[in-house]
Amino acid sequence: MHSREIATLGRDPGKFIRYPGGNAYYFDEQLVETLEGLGVINAAERLDDLLWNFIRPSIKNKLAYFRKTENSKRSAAVKCAPAPYHLFDQRRVLFLKSGQLDQGPIGHLPDKIFRILDHKSRDELEQYFLYAERVLRPDEYKLYTYVVFDLQHGFTSPLARKFPAALDGVKMDSLFIEAVCRLETDPDLWRGFTGGQGFNAYLARYVAMYFDNAFPQENFMDAYVRDFMRRHRRFRFPDAKIPAMDLKAAGSALGLLPEQLKSMSHGELTRHYRKLAIKLHPDQGGDPADFIRITEAYQTVLSRLKKK
Numbered sequence: 431m432h433s434r435e436i437a438t439l440g441r442d443p444g445k446f447i448r449y450p451g452g453n454a455y456y457f458d459e460q461l462v463e464t465l466e467g468l469g470v471i472n473a474a475e476r477l478d479d480l481l482w483n484f485i486r487p488s489i490k491n492k493l494a495y496f497r498k499t500e501n502s503k504r505s506a507a508v509k510c511a512p513a514p515y516h517l518f519d520q521r522r523v524l525f526l527k528s529g530q531l532d533q534g535p536i537g538h539l540p541d542k543i544f545r546i547l548d549h550k551s552r553d554e555l556e557q558y559f560l561y562a563e564r565v566l567r568p569d570e571y572k573l574y575t576y577v578v579f580d581l582q583h584g585f586t587s588p589l590a591r592k593f594p595a596a597l598d599g600v601k602m603d604s605l606f607i608e609a610v611c612r613l614e615t616d617p618d619l620w621r622g623f624t625g626g627q628g629f630n631a632y633l634a635r636y637v638a639m640y641f642d643n644a645f646p647q648e649n650f651m652d653a654y655v656r657d658f659m660r661r662h663r664r665f666r667f668p669d670a671k672i673p674a675m676d677l678k679a680a681g682s683a684l685g686l687l688p689e690q691l692k693s694m695s696h697g698e699l700t701r702h703y704r705k706l707a708i709k710l711h712p713d714q715g716g717d718p719a720d721f722i723r724i725t726e727a728y729q730t731v732l733s734r735l736k737k738k
Contacts, residue, residue, distance in 0.1 A: 703724065
């Protein structure tokens, strides 16, 4: 939730590692001082985690056991707590998992329901929701925006929690615009995120989702039954499934041969994917379809690596 760009290491971060002799190494003093000046705590220790893959292989092999032992002790001593969940994110997760219109008890639900939000920057969260929202049907779009922007609290009618299609549409539109503008300037929601100029693109999709769709054509009893069924359904996000893409197609999307994919480590695959993602990201002028395709290819190969 607090990701930010604080230093550019270039294409070869290994140039910041110094080798005085033997199996010893340390990090460029100027880089460490720069990070500490920007408020980074334990800069050298954090660089050790960040740049571990760029250390000479011969030294890595000799220090790997000691590093693993030290990291286990550190993890046991200090448990990193996730940042508090934003209510807008919680509402999206809950609806996508359960389809519930009435989210009154959301503050009393166990944290494990929202664990998918842990330790993610705002951009990572929004990319996650872009993918997870693909589970929605077109006739659910308006219901989804109605719930996640908490429009029901602008009405006193009992229909607000069961049958929003019967509410005052003009008033609802006004409440929606106010909610969007409020989130647009919410510092807690966009902490660490530096978007482009103009209206936030991640919120713009919800404006289209709300105004370009209508509530399902159903009567009150149908709405009651639908809400009851959603509250009792079992659900898994689409990214919990293995994407329907074979290894050859995944390699083609990622620009790699199947033989290369089979020999790649988890770290090598992730680094290759991130380079492509930066290049093809819609915010950088890339084609959204290409971005989605390489993401699905990455998940396909990643799921195969986890089975090894």
